[in-house]
Amino acid sequence: MGIDSLPLSGIRVIELAQWVFVPSASAILAELGADVVRIEHPTQGDPYRALATSGYGNSGRSMSIRSAQVNRGKRSIGIDLSIPEGKALAHRLIASADVFMTSFRAGALERLNLTQAEVEALNPGIVYARGDAFGPLGPDSAAPGYDITAFWARGGIGALVTDPESARIAKQPPSFGDRIASLGLAAGILGALVGKVRTGRGGEVSSSLMAAAAWVGASDMLTGEAPKEAARPTVPATPLTTSYRCSDGRHLMINLMQSERYWSDFCKAIGAEELTVDPRFLDFAARAGHPDELHAEIAGRIGAAPLSRWREVFADFDGPWAPVQTVHEAAQDPQVRANAFLLAVDDGSGEELVRAPFTVGEVPQSLPRAHELGEDTEVVLLEFGVAWEEIEDLKAHGAVT
Known part of the structure; x- marks a missing residue:
């Protein structure tokens, strides 16, 4: 073409x-x-x-x-x-x-x-x-x-x-x-x-x-059940683009690919300003040469406090980070709710569904219900110009129900 x-x-x-x-x-x-x-x-x-x-x-x-x-x-x-x-x-x-x-x-x-x-x-x-x-x-x-x-x-x-x-x-x-x-x-x-x-x-x-x-994540987000089994990680990430375990067993994720831009503020946020003058971590090249030591230093700080504390600490940090949430927590996240990524079904059942991942114009107020199998077959075929006699013939041959 x-x-x-x-x-x-x-x-x-x-x-x-x-x-x-x-x-x-x-x-x-x-x-x-x-x-x-x-x-x-x-x-x-x-x-x-x-x-x-x-x-x-x-x-x-x-x-x-x-x-x-x-x-x-x-x-x-x-x-x-x-x-x-x-x-x-x-x-x-x-x-x-x-x-x-x-x-x-x-x-x-x-x-x-x-x-x-x-x-x-x-x-x-x-x-x-x-x-x-x-x-x-x-x-x-x-x-x-x-x-x-x-x-x-x-x-x-x-x-x-x-x-x-x-x-x-x-x-x-x-x-x-x-x-x-x-x-x-x-x-x-x-x-x-x-x-x-x-x-x-x-x-x-x-x-x-x-x-x-x-x-x-809609299937798991809507069922309210956590998976019984999950895959294990196989490839370690770099110390400034990885997750860290907090004292309460929760995780947070950092993604400081532009490390020179965020390094000083990050160290200040985790209470480790001395790392900014440590010869092993002075700049990008030095940090790249000591990944295990850097990971241990950061892990020690992050692991000393619960996730709730790090949410407070990083609230004003202008670098990419996030708490690691389950899809069930994400379903109640203020960002999900503010943007109406989950919406009520318009049939009054009280159920919620995940809407498409984009918005054209204004955010919808609800989602339409799911129709039964074959519920609209005849109406749709008629709208597309199929004569009733042909629909009957299609039914007779099992082409439509």
Whole structure:
């Protein structure tokens, strides 16, 4: 099939995003024929381009195979958004697009004049799509997070696959939550594009890593029963991208891939400021050379207090971390409730279901009930132009019931 015959041929997408989640969603659109243009910093690029493994360094202009996977079929343009001319150029590109996609946090979008209201003022018919860690509402809507913290840890998925007696939460497959969440974001965008054809207005699409965790963990989240058996971790993680056991047997997860940025504040938070001057841990290279010693130092501090204490301590820490929750705890998490990832069924039964991991427009108030097998067969067939006589014949032959 040629590019001109693909379903999204002629759709223009401007992407301002990094890492895996949102770029994976736009990769889906590109495969469907959309012209996806990535805005990247002209010298630093997307940090994911040269990522070798979690916790290790990057160089912006090289390209890893993982980055190639999530960015295939796109064009990249280097724009420095920190200067007025660069910002104005980005606004011009967005003004001619059908879709704007971003993973930037709310504060960054405000600084760039790229909030939903500002983008819609530039382009009233645009689809404004944003993927984040915890959802656009709730107390932690602006908090940082990767899939290992927002999806795997706080969303309850890591707990589902870890032996409760393990010293560490099972290692998440690379970008596991990112790719699952990307499907929800892409689906939301597709729905909004259909709506744009009908109404001329694009509107807002949002999706998050935590929404994806609720969707993936729905079976266990809704049953209220913990699994009897769970897989054990097999590959150790780096000391700054792993889980730690607290004094009460609970775990917390940290994900300080940009270790130089967070190292000093992290040491202060755990009451170990002396580690910042320890020759073994002075910088990234030194820490990489002493992983076992570093893990022991951090484990000793974390293991001296219960999870409730670390929730308090890390409340003001602006680095990616999360309490490791079961899916049942996640079901009652303020972020899950604030964003209505679980909703009541509209039949008055009091049951709740997990909604799709994206939001198009306003958050729904409830979910429709599940219909009985074959309940709507006749109505649907009639709506699609199948004559009643043919339906009877199909029934007679066992084709429909």
